[in-house]
Amino acid sequence: MPELPEVETVRRGLEPVVAGRRIAAAEIRRPDLRFPFPERFAERLVGQRIVGLERRAKYLIAALSGGEDLVMHLGMTGRFTILEKGRADTPGDYANSVGADPVHDHVMLTLSGGARIVYNDPRRFGFMVMMPHAERSAHPLFRGLGVEPLGPELTADYLAARARGKKANLKSFLMDQRVVAGLGNIYVAEALFRAGLSPNRAARALADRRGEATERARKLVPAIQGVLEQAIAARGSTLRDYRDASGASGGFQNSFAVYDRAGETCRRAGCGGEIRRVVHAGRASFYCPRCQR
DNA sequence: ACTGTACCCTGTAGGC
DNA sequence: TGCCTACAGGGTACAG
Secondary structure (H helix, E strand, O other): OOOHHHHHHHHHHHHHHHOOOEEEEEEEOOOEOOOEOOOOHHHHHOOOEEEEEEEEOOEEEEEEOOOEEEEEEOOOOOEEEEEOOOOOOOHHHHHOOOOOOOOOEEEEEEEOOOOEEEEEOOOOOOEEEEEEHHHHHHOHHHHOOOEOOOOOOOOHHHHHHHHOOOOOEHHHHHHOOOOEOOOOHHHHHHHHHHHOOOOOOEHHHHEOOOOOEOHHHHHHHHHHHHHHHHHHHOOOOOOOOOOOOOOOOOOHHHHOOOOOOOOOEOOOOOOOOEOEEEEEOOEEEEEOOOOOO
16 A cells, blocks of 8 residues: 555654654554564553654654664555544543444554554554664665665666666566665556656666666656655555545545556547556556657 | 565455 | 455565
8 A cells, every 4th residue: 555655644644643752552452464563562662752753665663762663564554543532542432433443453552642543454464563773774674775765865876776787677676675665556657657668668778888877767766756746745645545644545646647547548648648557576567658668 | 696476464346 | 146356555485
């Protein structure tokens, strides 16, 4: 479900509610998600103050006062929901309230001040792990991550260096979190459309024989950044499950140029091409064969 | 070193 | 109505 814009939208919704609060209670309602929860998870959370809430790639990271980071990934269907004080002050209240989902509500945190945070994840591809803050950058989950696409490190030269000689297609190249961290199926498709690049083209087209960035690489950077910025401004894309921390849907799905539009007409004025669906590495790709080469 | 496939899990949509 | 298959915003472990 959630790519960078959705995770960032969730982060922005949660941060003012959790930052500075203490975790007063933690209810862990099953032993695992994708991976087992950390040992003695609830006991390690309770009493900690949440110092801040960051995002790196598609990870949400709560920095805890004791020096550990709580790292959370939403997988495909993970969702955080804020229950303000008074809406459901006890677990019993919540269980009987509208919107409660006892089968898929896996984690409930009660914060000082009374707000509660519920993590719901039907498919359980999400996970939560804890690690000392100082060890985060060396942790296997973070060590190999590529650049943040909205940061200064995403440049045409960087893409060219990483793509040089690679005959893998551009779709797979951009989906690789070791190259650019945070893109997923939707925003790769949309960025390639904006850059006028076919997802089928070999990634090495981003570099010339000397390894210098090509015009294609230079177009790709603002295409990636533009689509992510606009998607964040629209509070993400909702296809099926995605909701922000307030329960609201995103809005960017109404602006898709190609994603999930197979058989429909290209929206570029005067194009008239038909959006095509192909499969790369088991994931659907969408593109306009007239606009993207 | 790369590339493609299977798989993790559940819900839903569409065909018959 | 019901059953069955395919597919879904992610990521990883393999086999080749």
